[in-house]
Amino acid sequence: MVLTIDGLTLEFEGLHPLTGVSMSVDDGALAALVGPNGAGKTCVLNCIGGFYTPKAGRIRFGGAMIQGLAPHRIAARGIARTFQFVELFRGMSVLDNILLGRHRHMRSGLLAGGIFWGRSRREETLHRRRVEEIIEFLELERYRTELVASLPFGVQKLVAIGRALAMEPTLLLLDEPSTGMNREEKENLARFLLRIKHDLRTTMLWVEHDMELVGDLADTVTVLDFGRKIAEGPPAEVLRDPLVAEAYLGRAYVRERGAG
Amino acid sequence: MARGGGYFKTTYAADLALVDTRLRRRALAAFVVALLVLPRVASPFILDLVAQTALAAIGALALNLLTGLAGQVSLGHAGFIAAGAFTTGVLIENGVRSPLVALPAAAVVGAVLGIVVGIPALRLKGLYLALGTLALHHVVLYACAEFQNHWGANTGVSIPPPAIGPWVLKGAVAWYYTLTLAAALVLALSVNLRRSRAGRAWMAIRDREIAAESVGIDVARYKVLAFVWSSAITAVAGGLFAYHRAFVSVEAFGFFLAVEYIAMIIIGGLGSALGAVLGAAFVTLLPHGLDALVAGLRLSGGAAYYLFPLKFGAFGLLMAVFLLFEPQGLVGIWRRVRNWFALWPLRYRPLRSAS
Ligand SMILES: Nc1ncnc2c1ncn2[C@@H]1O[C@H](COP(=O)(O)OP(=O)(O)OP(=O)(O)O)[C@@H](O)[C@H]1O
Ligand SMILES: [Mg+2]
Numbered sequence: 001m002v003l004t005i006d007g008l009t010l011e012f013e014g015l016h017p018l019t020g021v022s023m024s025v026d027d028g029a030l031a032a033l034v035g036p037n038g039a040g041k042t043c044v045l046n047c048i049g050g051f052y053t054p055k056a057g058r059i060r061f062g063g064a065m066i067q068g069l070a071p072h073r074i075a076a077r078g079i080a081r082t083f084q085f086v087e088l089f090r091g092m093s094v095l096d097n098i099l100l101g102r103h104r105h106m107r108s109g110l111l112a113g114g115i116f117w118g119r120s121r122r123e124e125t126l127h128r129r130r131v132e133e134i135i136e137f138l139e140l141e142r143y144r145t146e147l148v149a150s151l152p153f154g155v156q157k158l159v160a161i162g163r164a165l166a167m168e169p170t171l172l173l174l175d176e177p178s179t180g181m182n183r184e185e186k187e188n189l190a191r192f193l194l195r196i197k198h199d200l201r202t203t204m205l206w207v208e209h210d211m212e213l214v215g216d217l218a219d220t221v222t223v224l225d226f227g228r229k230i231a232e233g234p235p236a237e238v239l240r241d242p243l244v245a246e247a248y249l250g251r252a253y254v255r256e257r258g259a260g
Numbered sequence: 261m262a263r264g265g266g267y268f269k270t271t272y273a274a275d276l277a278l279v280d281t282r283l284r285r286r287a288l289a290a291f292v293v294a295l296l297v298l299p300r301v302a303s304p305f306i307l308d309l310v311a312q313t314a315l316a317a318i319g320a321l322a323l324n325l326l327t328g329l330a331g332q333v334s335l336g337h338a339g340f341i342a343a344g345a346f347t348t349g350v351l352i353e354n355g356v357r358s359p360l361v362a363l364p365a366a367a368v369v370g371a372v373l374g375i376v377v378g379i380p381a382l383r384l385k386g387l388y389l390a391l392g393t394l395a396l397h398h399v400v401l402y403a404c405a406e407f408q409n410h411w412g413a414n415t416g417v418s419i420p421p422p423a424i425g426p427w428v429l430k431g432a433v434a435w436y437y438t439l440t441l442a443a444a445l446v447l448a449l450s451v452n453l454r455r456s457r458a459g460r461a462w463m464a465i466r467d468r469e470i471a472a473e474s475v476g477i478d479v480a481r482y483k484v485l486a487f488v489w490s491s492a493i494t495a496v497a498g499g500l501f502a503y504h505r506a507f508v509s510v511e512a513f514g515f516f517l518a519v520e521y522i523a524m525i526i527i528g529g530l531g532s533a534l535g536a537v538l539g540a541a542f543v544t545l546l547p548h549g550l551d552a553l554v555a556g557l558r559l560s561g562g563a564a565y566y567l568f569p570l571k572f573g574a575f576g577l578l579m580a581v582f583l584l585f586e587p588q589g590l591v592g593i594w595r596r597v598r599n600w601f602a603l604w605p606l607r608y609r610p611l612r613s614a615s
Contacts, residue, residue: 050473051470070473071474072473072476072479080475081474083470083474087468087470088471089463089464090467090468092463096460099460100472100477101475103457103464103475103477107457108456108457110458110485113453113456113457113458113459114449114452114456115449116455124276124456124457125271125272125273128276163475167475
């Protein structure tokens with residue numbers, strides 16, 4: 001087990017986005033986390049990443065408890081993530097965005113960087129090489145020096161994955177990477193996810209809305225609804241579970257009624 | 261940008277180079293030679309203007325590190341300059357004349373003040389941060405005024421020229437070389453920070469704080485470091501200012517000075533080191549330009565009287581104009597002109613608009 005979550009409960013002023021959620025992710029697995037809008041999927045990632053402090057529950061990563069640690073400390077332990085709304089460094093190039101993923105592997109401080117001679121210069125070229133490998137891996141060569149703000153949304157999503165991969169994480173958290181992508185981009189994404197799993201052997205916890213992708217790629221699926229886990233297991237079983245269908249359809253039905 | 265293209269980079273080190281084409285290397289060499297020989301051809305007045313620009317550029321570059329790179333707004337910049345100037349003043353009043361003591365001391369005072377503002381600033385953003393730093397400015401000026409009264413010098417204290425052993429820094433030419441060199445060093449530091457780990461971390465915090473945390477940047481630490489470095493460099497500029505003016509007085513460090521520095525980095529182009537230098541030149545030379553204009557128009561005394569407040573309003577107006585119409589400032593204009601010439605007579609957009 002790379003990650004084990006036990007009884008995770010989150011509260012915001014009376015609201016309970018998560019209630020007693022337990023789940024675990026196997027070493028090397030591509031684990032999907034699904035559920036209707038507002039189910040609490042992003043909240044789970046935010047708790048793991050240290051952006052939210054859970055009211056109760058435990059998060060164990062690589063043999064240590066990480067709940068309550070600051071986000072940058074959790075990142076330092078080897079958890080990388082992408083965000084639902086991309087959250088790139090908009091004023092910088094693709095190259096600089098991905099180089100920022102190398103931050104935790106680099107050492108130069110302000111003085112060394114300001115002088116930029118010897119060690120800090122060597123460090124910069126060394127990590128630049130790693131970044132180029134990632135750019136090649138995600139087929140982003142033609143965007144290398146462009147400002148990320150000027151790129152299509154689908155490409156921005158890949159840059160965000162590239163930035164996370166540059167951290168060489170043990171666990172990669174992905175928040176709806178396929179949202180906003182067209183068919184072709186989704187097919188590329190599927191290819192990249194499989195390559196991350198097989199070539200880089202990175203464990204992934206993957207929040208996703210596209211059930212077709214989940215069914216094709218995920219090793220396990222966990223389903224959340226109203227902040228509670230309602231099902232988990234292999235995708236073939238879980239996606240056929242009537243309870244899961246009801247959670248999705250029921251919500252859609254309510255939404256239709258609400259709109260009408 | 262290579263003229264007509266044809267430059268291929270074969271190593272990552274080459275891609276990191278700041279002056280990467282032969283044309284650029286020649287232009288830079290020509291500029292350095294021009295700066296070196298300027299004292300042979302220019303009048304002391306011109307040399308002094310360049311020296312003043314260089315001094316302003318140091319402060320502007322330091323503010324650009326904090327505001328342009330790390331994204332932390334500060335209205336307290338004049339306070340840090342005052343702190344450096346008064347550190348020098350206090351040391352001289354106590355018999356310490358060597359700049360080798362005074363300038364490092366100014367840096368330490370600036371760094372400590374940077375921590376003092378930087379830590380509470382972690383809880384503030386945007387406008388509130390601006391007001392918080394403004395409060396610091398008032399506190400520092402109050403302390404400086406106390407010192408000034410303590411010396412019994414209501415108008416200010418005169419500062420003897422800096423001396424290291426038998427060597428005394430005096431005269432327009434010596435000051436010109438000293439301040440230009442100092443500005444060049446701070447410029448190099450700024451440019452290097454921009455292409456290395458720490459400067460990138462600052463820009464990441466400026467662009468998106470949560471994303472910065474998610475890649476493992478200790479946001480609080482880097483924000484405080486931005487205040488510390490910026491204010492330390494600024495305080496050294498303040499120390500140099502005191503020596504250069506040969507006089508310190510609280511009057512010189514009012515709110516208007518803080519506005520001037522913000523004007524420099526906005527007009528020059530926020531986040532760009534070259535912009536900070538261009539902005540410093542612009543703001544330093546503008547009053548002289550306006551004076552020349554007024555003199556040239558041969559206005560009667562009354563009209564000149566009304567032009568005086570206009571000179572002060574000009575900064576506000578210019579800042580607004582740049583923010584609205586040219587957010588990339590003077591560097592933005594410079595890049596466009598350069599690209600236009602690089603591609604002349606064709607009219608394609610450049611493939612790469614970076615640097
Ligand atoms: N910072 C917050 N403060 C208050 N409520 C929050 C906060 N973050 C999330 N919530 C609430 O928690 C619930 C779950 O939100 P979450 O973003 O985790 O849903 P999600 O499953 O990711 O949905 P989506 O598929 O739309 O992204 C929602 O009702 C949301 O309004
Ligand atoms: Mg979500």
